[in-house]
Amino acid sequence: MIDLDDQKNLARLDPEGMLAALEDFPEQCHAALGLEPSPPADIGGIERIVTTGMGGSGIVGDLLGRLLKLPVTSNRGYRLPPVDARSLVIGISYSGDTEETLSSIKIALERGARLLLISSDGELERLAKGHGVPFIKIPGGLQPRAALGYLLVPVLKLLSGAGLFSEGELLRLPEFLQGMKTRWGRTVPLGDNRAKRLAQGLYGKIPLIYGVEGTTDAVALRWKTEVNENGKQLAFWNTFSELNHNEIVGFERADLLPNMRVILLRSELDHRRNQVRLEIMKELLDRRGVGYEEVQAAGEGRLAQLFSLVHLGDFVSVYLALLGGIDPTPIKPIEKFKERLRRWSSTGG
Secondary structure (H helix, E strand, O other): OOOOOOHHHHHHHOOOOHHHHHHOHHHHHHHHOOOOOEOOOOOOOOOEEEEEOOHHHHHHHHHHHHHOOOOEEEEOOOOOOOOOOOEEEEEEOOOOOOHHHHHHHHHHHHHOOEEEEEEOOHHHHHHHHHHOOOEEEOOOOOOHHHOHHHHHHHHHHHHHHOOOOOHHHHHHHHHHHHHHHHHHOOOOOHHHOHHHHHHHHHOOOEEEEEEEOOOOHHHHHHHHHHHHHOOOOOOEEEEEOHHHHOHHHHHHOOOOHHHEEEEEEEOOOOOHHHHHHHHHHHHHHHHHOOEEEEEEOOOOHHHHHHHHHHHHHHHHHHHHHHHOOOOOOOOHHHHHHHHHHHHHHHHOO
8 A cells, every 4th residue: 555644655646636626625615605607696486406417516416405405406317307487407517518417408498497507618608608597607627526616615605695505604614624624634644634544444445335314415425426536446325224224134245245344424413313223233334344434524514514524535535546556536437438428429339
Protein backbone atom coordinates (compact mmCIF):
# COMPACT_ATOMS: atom_id res chain seq x y z
CA MET A 1 0.00 0.00 0.00
CA ILE A 2 1.03 3.59 -0.64
CA ASP A 3 1.95 5.70 2.40
CA LEU A 4 -0.89 8.24 2.63
CA ASP A 5 1.32 10.61 4.60
CA ASP A 6 3.92 10.80 1.81
CA GLN A 7 2.98 14.11 0.22
CA LYS A 8 5.27 13.69 -2.79
CA ASN A 9 3.70 10.35 -3.62
CA LEU A 10 0.17 11.75 -3.27
CA ALA A 11 1.03 14.60 -5.66
CA ARG A 12 2.55 12.15 -8.15
CA LEU A 13 -0.51 9.87 -8.12
CA ASP A 14 -3.04 12.71 -8.28
CA PRO A 15 -1.78 14.92 -11.13
CA GLU A 16 -5.23 16.34 -11.94
CA GLY A 17 -5.85 17.42 -8.35
CA MET A 18 -8.85 15.45 -7.10
CA LEU A 19 -7.64 15.89 -3.52
CA ALA A 20 -7.28 19.62 -4.09
CA ALA A 21 -10.85 19.75 -5.40
CA LEU A 22 -12.07 18.06 -2.20
CA GLU A 23 -10.06 20.42 -0.03
CA ASP A 24 -11.54 23.36 -1.95
CA PHE A 25 -15.08 22.09 -1.42
CA PRO A 26 -15.93 24.58 1.38
CA GLU A 27 -14.89 27.44 -0.91
CA GLN A 28 -16.93 25.88 -3.73
CA CYS A 29 -20.05 25.86 -1.56
CA HIS A 30 -19.42 29.48 -0.57
CA ALA A 31 -19.02 30.53 -4.21
CA ALA A 32 -22.15 28.59 -5.15
CA LEU A 33 -24.21 30.78 -2.82
CA GLY A 34 -23.70 33.57 -5.34
CA LEU A 35 -25.16 31.67 -8.31
CA GLU A 36 -28.71 32.52 -9.34
CA PRO A 37 -30.94 31.51 -12.25
CA SER A 38 -31.33 33.76 -15.25
CA PRO A 39 -34.08 34.58 -15.98
CA PRO A 40 -35.42 34.38 -12.40
CA ALA A 41 -37.29 31.19 -11.57
CA ASP A 42 -40.94 31.29 -10.52
CA ILE A 43 -41.43 28.51 -7.99
CA GLY A 44 -44.36 29.90 -6.05
CA GLY A 45 -47.04 27.30 -5.39
CA ILE A 46 -45.09 24.30 -6.61
CA GLU A 47 -46.33 21.04 -5.12
CA ARG A 48 -43.51 18.70 -6.07
CA ILE A 49 -40.00 18.64 -7.46
CA VAL A 50 -38.62 16.22 -10.03
CA THR A 51 -34.88 16.27 -10.63
CA THR A 52 -33.49 14.62 -13.70
CA GLY A 53 -29.80 13.84 -14.02
CA MET A 54 -27.28 11.04 -14.12
CA GLY A 55 -24.20 10.09 -12.12
CA GLY A 56 -22.61 12.89 -10.12
CA SER A 57 -25.39 15.22 -11.23
CA GLY A 58 -28.18 12.79 -10.38
CA ILE A 59 -27.26 12.57 -6.69
CA VAL A 60 -28.59 16.11 -6.24
CA GLY A 61 -32.17 14.84 -6.38
CA ASP A 62 -31.52 12.09 -3.84
CA LEU A 63 -30.07 14.57 -1.37
CA LEU A 64 -32.87 17.09 -1.97
CA GLY A 65 -35.35 14.36 -1.12
CA ARG A 66 -33.70 14.03 2.30
CA LEU A 67 -33.56 17.78 2.92
CA LEU A 68 -37.02 19.02 1.91
CA LYS A 69 -40.52 18.36 3.19
CA LEU A 70 -41.80 18.88 -0.35
CA PRO A 71 -42.07 15.62 -2.35
CA VAL A 72 -38.95 15.09 -4.47
CA THR A 73 -38.52 12.45 -7.19
CA SER A 74 -35.03 11.74 -8.51
CA ASN A 75 -35.37 10.73 -12.15
CA ARG A 76 -32.57 8.86 -13.90
CA GLY A 77 -33.34 8.04 -17.48
CA TYR A 78 -34.74 9.12 -20.81
CA ARG A 79 -38.37 9.33 -19.68
CA LEU A 80 -40.06 11.38 -16.97
CA PRO A 81 -42.74 10.65 -14.35
CA PRO A 82 -46.03 12.59 -14.63
CA VAL A 83 -45.45 16.35 -14.23
CA ASP A 84 -47.58 19.44 -14.82
CA ALA A 85 -47.60 23.19 -14.15
CA ARG A 86 -47.47 22.57 -10.38
CA SER A 87 -44.23 20.61 -10.76
CA LEU A 88 -40.73 22.04 -10.80
CA VAL A 89 -38.47 19.93 -13.00
CA ILE A 90 -34.77 20.54 -12.35
CA GLY A 91 -32.54 19.35 -15.17
CA ILE A 92 -28.95 18.84 -14.03
CA SER A 93 -26.03 17.93 -16.28
CA TYR A 94 -22.56 19.19 -15.44
CA SER A 95 -21.42 18.92 -19.05
CA GLY A 96 -24.79 19.97 -20.42
CA ASP A 97 -24.73 17.10 -22.91
CA THR A 98 -26.06 14.10 -20.97
CA GLU A 99 -28.46 12.49 -23.42
CA GLU A 100 -30.87 11.02 -20.84
CA THR A 101 -31.26 14.42 -19.16
CA LEU A 102 -31.84 16.23 -22.46
CA SER A 103 -34.47 13.67 -23.45
CA SER A 104 -36.41 14.02 -20.20
CA ILE A 105 -36.24 17.83 -20.24
CA LYS A 106 -37.80 17.92 -23.70
CA ILE A 107 -40.67 15.86 -22.29
CA ALA A 108 -41.05 18.33 -19.42
CA LEU A 109 -41.28 21.19 -21.91
CA GLU A 110 -44.05 19.38 -23.80
CA ARG A 111 -46.00 18.81 -20.58
CA GLY A 112 -45.87 22.41 -19.44
CA ALA A 113 -43.93 21.85 -16.23
CA ARG A 114 -41.92 24.65 -14.70
CA LEU A 115 -38.22 24.22 -15.35
CA LEU A 116 -34.84 25.06 -13.87
CA LEU A 117 -31.74 23.92 -15.76
CA ILE A 118 -28.18 23.68 -14.44
CA SER A 119 -24.97 23.03 -16.36
CA SER A 120 -21.54 24.44 -17.13
CA ASP A 121 -22.11 24.50 -20.89
CA GLY A 122 -23.43 22.31 -23.67
CA GLU A 123 -26.79 21.57 -25.19
CA LEU A 124 -28.66 22.09 -21.92
CA GLU A 125 -27.57 25.73 -21.83
CA ARG A 126 -28.55 26.21 -25.47
CA LEU A 127 -31.92 24.60 -24.81
CA ALA A 128 -32.50 26.91 -21.83
CA LYS A 129 -31.71 30.02 -23.86
CA GLY A 130 -33.80 28.86 -26.78
CA HIS A 131 -36.89 28.39 -24.60
CA GLY A 132 -36.32 31.21 -22.12
CA VAL A 133 -35.99 28.71 -19.27
CA PRO A 134 -34.34 29.74 -15.95
CA PHE A 135 -30.73 28.59 -16.13
CA ILE A 136 -27.91 28.43 -13.59
CA LYS A 137 -24.49 28.43 -15.26
CA ILE A 138 -21.84 26.85 -13.07
CA PRO A 139 -18.04 26.87 -13.46
CA GLY A 140 -16.51 24.19 -15.65
CA GLY A 141 -13.24 22.31 -15.37
CA LEU A 142 -14.22 19.79 -12.68
CA GLN A 143 -15.33 16.20 -12.72
CA PRO A 144 -19.14 16.18 -12.17
CA ARG A 145 -18.69 14.21 -8.96
CA ALA A 146 -16.42 16.96 -7.62
CA ALA A 147 -18.94 19.73 -8.36
CA LEU A 148 -21.67 18.83 -5.88
CA GLY A 149 -21.57 22.25 -4.23
CA TYR A 150 -22.17 24.05 -7.52
CA LEU A 151 -24.96 21.64 -8.44
CA LEU A 152 -26.87 21.58 -5.15
CA VAL A 153 -26.25 24.78 -3.20
CA PRO A 154 -27.83 27.19 -5.75
CA VAL A 155 -30.98 25.03 -5.74
CA LEU A 156 -31.17 25.14 -1.95
CA LYS A 157 -30.65 28.90 -2.03
CA LEU A 158 -33.51 29.31 -4.51
CA LEU A 159 -35.77 27.13 -2.38
CA SER A 160 -34.80 28.91 0.82
CA GLY A 161 -35.91 32.19 -0.77
CA ALA A 162 -39.35 30.62 -1.21
CA GLY A 163 -39.42 29.41 2.39
CA LEU A 164 -38.90 25.76 1.42
CA PHE A 165 -35.51 25.37 3.11
CA SER A 166 -33.67 26.92 6.05
CA GLU A 167 -31.46 29.76 4.86
CA GLY A 168 -29.56 29.67 8.15
CA GLU A 169 -28.53 26.03 7.65
CA LEU A 170 -27.35 26.84 4.15
CA LEU A 171 -25.30 29.88 5.12
CA ARG A 172 -23.54 27.95 7.88
CA LEU A 173 -22.50 25.14 5.53
CA PRO A 174 -19.17 26.50 4.14
CA GLU A 175 -17.75 27.24 7.58
CA PHE A 176 -18.90 23.86 8.86
CA LEU A 177 -17.18 22.09 5.95
CA GLN A 178 -14.01 24.06 6.58
CA GLY A 179 -13.77 22.26 9.91
CA MET A 180 -14.08 18.92 8.12
CA LYS A 181 -11.21 19.85 5.80
CA THR A 182 -8.89 20.39 8.77
CA ARG A 183 -9.64 16.82 9.90
CA TRP A 184 -9.47 14.88 6.63
CA GLY A 185 -7.12 16.82 4.32
CA ARG A 186 -3.95 15.30 2.87
CA THR A 187 -1.58 16.92 5.39
CA VAL A 188 -3.46 15.49 8.39
CA PRO A 189 -1.47 12.37 9.41
CA LEU A 190 -2.96 8.91 9.32
CA GLY A 191 -3.23 8.59 13.07
CA ASP A 192 -5.46 11.68 13.26
CA ASN A 193 -7.25 11.28 9.93
CA ARG A 194 -10.44 9.19 9.99
CA ALA A 195 -10.77 9.29 6.19
CA LYS A 196 -7.32 7.77 5.67
CA ARG A 197 -7.95 5.07 8.29
CA LEU A 198 -11.32 4.16 6.78
CA ALA A 199 -9.67 3.86 3.36
CA GLN A 200 -7.05 1.52 4.80
CA GLY A 201 -9.81 -0.64 6.28
CA LEU A 202 -11.50 -0.90 2.88
CA TYR A 203 -8.30 -1.61 0.95
CA GLY A 204 -8.53 -5.00 -0.78
CA LYS A 205 -12.17 -5.43 0.27
CA ILE A 206 -15.55 -5.03 -1.41
CA PRO A 207 -17.41 -2.32 0.53
CA LEU A 208 -21.02 -2.85 1.58
CA ILE A 209 -22.32 0.59 2.47
CA TYR A 210 -25.47 0.69 4.55
CA GLY A 211 -27.54 3.82 5.12
CA VAL A 212 -30.91 4.41 6.74
CA GLU A 213 -34.15 5.09 4.85
CA GLY A 214 -35.14 8.74 4.98
CA THR A 215 -31.79 10.03 6.25
CA THR A 216 -28.50 8.48 5.11
CA ASP A 217 -29.74 6.30 2.24
CA ALA A 218 -28.78 8.92 -0.34
CA VAL A 219 -25.37 9.23 1.30
CA ALA A 220 -24.83 5.47 1.03
CA LEU A 221 -25.49 5.73 -2.70
CA ARG A 222 -23.00 8.61 -2.93
CA TRP A 223 -20.31 6.59 -1.11
CA LYS A 224 -20.90 3.68 -3.48
CA THR A 225 -20.59 5.75 -6.64
CA GLU A 226 -17.51 7.60 -5.34
CA VAL A 227 -15.77 4.30 -4.60
CA ASN A 228 -16.68 3.24 -8.15
CA GLU A 229 -15.42 6.38 -9.89
CA ASN A 230 -12.53 7.47 -7.67
CA GLY A 231 -11.48 4.10 -6.27
CA LYS A 232 -11.99 2.24 -9.57
CA GLN A 233 -13.58 -0.74 -7.82
CA LEU A 234 -16.93 -2.32 -7.14
CA ALA A 235 -18.97 -1.35 -4.10
CA PHE A 236 -22.58 -1.98 -3.09
CA TRP A 237 -25.13 -0.19 -0.99
CA ASN A 238 -28.43 -0.85 0.73
CA THR A 239 -30.66 0.69 3.38
CA PHE A 240 -32.20 -0.09 6.73
CA SER A 241 -34.76 -1.42 7.18
CA GLU A 242 -35.14 -2.96 3.70
CA LEU A 243 -31.89 -4.91 3.94
CA ASN A 244 -33.22 -6.69 7.05
CA HIS A 245 -35.91 -8.24 4.86
CA ASN A 246 -33.56 -9.81 2.30
CA GLU A 247 -29.83 -8.98 2.26
CA ILE A 248 -29.04 -10.32 5.73
CA VAL A 249 -29.74 -13.83 4.44
CA GLY A 250 -26.74 -13.43 2.13
CA PHE A 251 -24.45 -13.50 5.15
CA GLU A 252 -25.13 -17.24 5.38
CA ARG A 253 -22.44 -17.78 2.70
CA ALA A 254 -19.48 -17.73 5.08
CA ASP A 255 -17.00 -18.58 2.29
CA LEU A 256 -17.66 -15.23 0.59
CA LEU A 257 -17.59 -13.00 3.65
CA PRO A 258 -13.82 -12.49 4.04
CA ASN A 259 -13.96 -10.29 0.91
CA MET A 260 -16.50 -7.91 2.44
CA ARG A 261 -16.32 -4.93 4.76
CA VAL A 262 -19.40 -3.06 5.94
CA ILE A 263 -19.77 0.68 6.48
CA LEU A 264 -22.70 1.65 8.74
CA LEU A 265 -23.75 5.27 8.19
CA ARG A 266 -25.51 6.70 11.23
CA SER A 267 -27.30 9.94 12.06
CA GLU A 268 -29.10 11.21 15.14
CA LEU A 269 -32.01 11.80 12.78
CA ASP A 270 -32.49 8.07 12.13
CA HIS A 271 -35.83 6.56 13.14
CA ARG A 272 -35.58 5.01 16.62
CA ARG A 273 -36.46 1.52 15.37
CA ASN A 274 -33.77 1.73 12.70
CA GLN A 275 -31.27 2.65 15.41
CA VAL A 276 -32.22 -0.63 17.11
CA ARG A 277 -31.85 -2.48 13.80
CA LEU A 278 -28.31 -1.12 13.42
CA GLU A 279 -27.36 -2.50 16.83
CA ILE A 280 -28.76 -5.93 16.01
CA MET A 281 -26.96 -5.85 12.66
CA LYS A 282 -23.66 -5.26 14.44
CA GLU A 283 -24.30 -8.42 16.47
CA LEU A 284 -24.92 -10.39 13.26
CA LEU A 285 -21.71 -9.08 11.69
CA ASP A 286 -19.73 -9.94 14.80
CA ARG A 287 -21.07 -13.50 14.75
CA ARG A 288 -20.15 -13.88 11.07
CA GLY A 289 -16.71 -12.36 11.53
CA VAL A 290 -17.40 -9.53 9.07
CA GLY A 291 -15.42 -6.36 9.69
CA TYR A 292 -17.39 -3.14 9.88
CA GLU A 293 -17.04 0.54 10.70
CA GLU A 294 -19.67 2.83 12.15
CA VAL A 295 -19.60 6.36 10.78
CA GLN A 296 -21.61 8.91 12.72
CA ALA A 297 -22.89 12.12 11.14
CA ALA A 298 -21.81 15.40 12.72
CA GLY A 299 -23.13 18.93 12.86
CA GLU A 300 -26.37 20.76 13.60
CA GLY A 301 -29.30 20.32 11.26
CA ARG A 302 -30.09 17.92 8.46
CA LEU A 303 -27.86 19.60 5.87
CA ALA A 304 -24.74 19.48 8.05
CA GLN A 305 -25.48 15.89 9.10
CA LEU A 306 -25.73 14.69 5.50
CA PHE A 307 -22.81 16.73 4.18
CA SER A 308 -20.49 15.59 6.98
CA LEU A 309 -20.99 12.03 5.73
CA VAL A 310 -20.90 12.91 2.03
CA HIS A 311 -17.64 14.84 2.34
CA LEU A 312 -16.01 12.12 4.44
CA GLY A 313 -16.98 9.49 1.87
CA ASP A 314 -15.49 11.57 -0.92
CA PHE A 315 -12.15 11.73 0.89
CA VAL A 316 -12.27 8.00 1.70
CA SER A 317 -12.81 7.09 -1.95
CA VAL A 318 -9.87 9.20 -3.13
CA TYR A 319 -7.54 7.85 -0.45
CA LEU A 320 -8.66 4.34 -1.41
CA ALA A 321 -7.52 4.98 -4.98
CA LEU A 322 -4.21 6.44 -3.86
CA LEU A 323 -3.53 3.49 -1.54
CA GLY A 324 -3.54 1.28 -4.61
CA GLY A 325 -1.35 3.64 -6.61
CA ILE A 326 -4.30 4.71 -8.78
CA ASP A 327 -5.01 8.18 -10.18
CA PRO A 328 -8.55 8.90 -8.89
CA THR A 329 -9.60 11.33 -11.62
CA PRO A 330 -9.79 9.48 -14.99
CA ILE A 331 -12.99 7.60 -15.81
CA LYS A 332 -11.88 5.88 -19.01
CA PRO A 333 -14.54 3.10 -18.99
CA ILE A 334 -17.32 5.71 -18.94
CA GLU A 335 -15.70 7.71 -21.72
CA LYS A 336 -15.16 4.60 -23.85
CA PHE A 337 -18.74 3.49 -23.28
CA LYS A 338 -20.08 6.90 -24.37
CA GLU A 339 -17.91 6.82 -27.47
CA ARG A 340 -19.20 3.35 -28.33
CA LEU A 341 -22.75 4.62 -27.85
CA ARG A 342 -22.08 7.54 -30.21
CA ARG A 343 -20.70 5.20 -32.86
CA TRP A 344 -23.70 2.90 -32.44
CA SER A 345 -26.05 5.86 -32.92
CA SER A 346 -24.28 7.03 -36.08
CA THR A 347 -23.78 3.63 -37.71
CA GLY A 348 -26.51 1.47 -36.21
CA GLY A 349 -24.04 -0.88 -34.54
